[in-house]
Amino acid sequence: MEDTGKAKKFLLFGAISGGILSLAISILMDSLFSDIQGTWRDAIAKDLNSLLSLGLTSKSFIVNIVFILVLGILAAFGSFMGFIFSFFLYKFFDFLGSK
Numbered sequence: 831m832e833d834t835g836k837a838k839k840f841l842l843f844g845a846i847s848g849g850i851l852s853l854a855i856s857i858l859m860d861s862l863f864s865d866i867q868g869t870w871r872d873a874i875a876k877d878l879n880s881l882l883s884l885g886l887t888s889k890s891f892i893v894n895i896v897f898i899l900v901l902g903i904l905a906a907f908g909s910f911m912g913f914i915f916s917f918f919l920y921k922f923f924d925f926l927g928s929k
Contacts, residue, residue, distance in 0.1 A: 840920050841913055848912015849905040856904050871897055 860870050871888040874896050878886050886893055 837920055841916050844916020844919070845909040845913040848915065849909035851912070852908020853901060853905050856901060870900065874900070 869888065871893050875886045875888045875890070875893045878884055878893065878896070884892075
């Protein structure tokens with residue numbers, strides 16, 4: 831019988847680490863390429879200005895809300911991928927340890 835508490839902890843750790851890693855990579859890429867192509871806030875402001883004809887700057891409140899929403903979506907996707915990856919790792923090591 832498999833230990834479900836151990837599996838839950840392992841999968842939760844995978845989901846949390848996947849979310850944190852995806853956020854870290856996203857923010858680091860944004861700061862790394864900000865000199866070349868601009869930041870995500872600049873792109874969000876430009877898209878909202880062209881889509882809704884608003885006069886928003888990259889430091890406006892609405893742009894920050896959309897930026898946080900985008901980061902939340904990226905974190906959720908990273909958590910899902912971390913969960914799936916840790917699930918495969920758990921099943922693989924469970925297979926190796928079974929007799």
